[in-house]
Amino acid sequence: MNSNVGLRSNVCLGDLAQLKSGGELLRHVRGRPALRKLLARLEPGRPLADAAQIHLRPEQVAELFQDACAECGFFTCGPVSSAEGPVLAVRCPRNRCASSILPTRPLLIDRDMSATIGTLAGRSPGADMSMIVARALSNGHVPGRLHVERCGRVSVKLPAPLYYRYYAYSDQEFSQLVKHALAEALRHG
């Protein structure tokens, strides 16, 4: 039997001085610990989010601030190839999530949303949180927003069209839209 696992290269050509100066090599740095270390060296004293905006590519920013998947608890990996191009996605390691490799989106969640999701889940056995959110957003009800009292933060997996529809919204705005959509879904049964 042939092995289907292998090492993933984690080196690039260059020297330490080039890397520490944050030049071209910076584009290839990956993983939250390494990104934090590098930004702390490049922008000592500057808030991490600001330093990230200055130096990192969008994928690296996402990697730095990523959240665990709402269903399987794993972090995003990637970029992963998708029909719409590279996305940051969760590969469900337990093969339990109903959604497979999909782009993920941080969702702020409060007690009301949690209760609504619980009720909707009771109506749709087998549906996970990502599916409930995606269905609510796809229902076509009048869009609106509800204030979110942030209690927790998870990542939900969204089909690519939904992911890109809400791409430009901040996490706060996206979560308010989701809360409204969930409430509408509950009201309309």
Add this chain to the structure above:
Amino acid sequence: MTPHGIDFGTTTSALVQLLSVGPVTIGDEEGKPLPSIVAIDRATGEAFGGREAWNRRFELSEHGNYWVIPSIKPFLASDRQWPTNRKVWGPVDVAAFVFQQLAERARKGKAAPITSATVAIPVGMSAESRRQIRRAAARAGIDVEAFVAESTAAVFRYYAEYRHLHRVAVFDWGGGTLDVSVVEFRRSGIFEIGLGGTATAGNAIDREIALNLHARIMQDRRETRAFDEMDPHDQNELLFRSEELKRRLTSKADSTVAIGSYGGSPVHIEVTRSSLRPTVLPAVTEAIALLETTIHRAGLSVDGVDTILLIGGSSQLWLLREELAADPRFAGRWQLAESPEWDVAHGASLLSREPGAYALAETLELKLADGSRIALARPGDAPGSSERALSLVLIEDAPEAHLVIERRRDQAAAVAPALQFATPTLGFLEEEITLRYGLTRDLTFSAVAASGRFSSEGKAHEIEDLRFGYTLHGAQG
């Protein structure tokens, strides 16, 4: 200097030298290749080998005063030792003794003295075993000027006959290994485009036949003893008879095995090819599968090979010929070598005549974290060229650097894994990693990676199944 080629085989070793009058073969006193067996007197530390040791091997084993080493080849890279009252013999000492016997026989036979030779080795033989062969040969006064895959060496022997062809596969099935080379004939020379090897060979088949015969004997006697529970002498005797039986069945459909005493009683068994077929078939099937896999690995189907040359003692096996003849993919596409016992050494001697006639025939690339690749060795690079170095940095906070080296055949787009290894690091932004690499004289690619923050130099990792191209202007000899 007279060109010499050596086939340092598992069962037998052969030396061929190219004189102006033609190739001269040097083996044992019977004109056959020299048995690779070595017997060492445990009291005196004196050794002897060749045909005499082969003929007396059971007696010597039983005697208890001798270390009997049927073949040193599988143990070359091991730390095995054979202590005597005078000195402790190691793998290099035993291998050197085999080389010394060949050199001595060349000298006695009034042939040209041997000071250097090209040595044929199995496909993918470990780098350490190659170094041990080099040391052993040097001990016998022989400089190993080059190594060559056994199966590829045979192509040189038939170069004049095959040079009009496009692609040839060589199936070299010996006592210890099966080696397969797929080569392409181009204007610029002979290029290895596929190599494969396995240790399922003649010795393994002999053991399977012995187990079959043992089972029949036990059944007839209504006993249940296992083969491994038999007296070592009886085991050796049955293995020897099995090897003889296998050879007899190459020319006749049935034969008899007679042993004076096996487990205390005589044995007389009638054996037919068909009765042994289920026993031998798995090894034959595996061998043909390796041939096919190697051809596919060369990017070809069986149809893409003009001819398949069968060499080595085990290629004489009747069942191999039957299976190849019955398979429409192979039927009419293979031929048996003219002198299977000498062709490898003869081919190696032809390469010996043209020093430096070989160069790498594939590209080795280091895969970087961003998916790009940088060439470490290219087609045309000569073995033994100077070592080169690259400076690398970690792009993630990891306790080790992961080095991934891939191979690419010619200008092909497809790459295949060649070598992967990890080396310890202190972590991200802590150090540079130096990769030192190069093609060695032993036809391997060696790579060592080490963090600049550690004092140790790092472990050498080697690719041992590299493909080479050969330019043989005068190989018709």
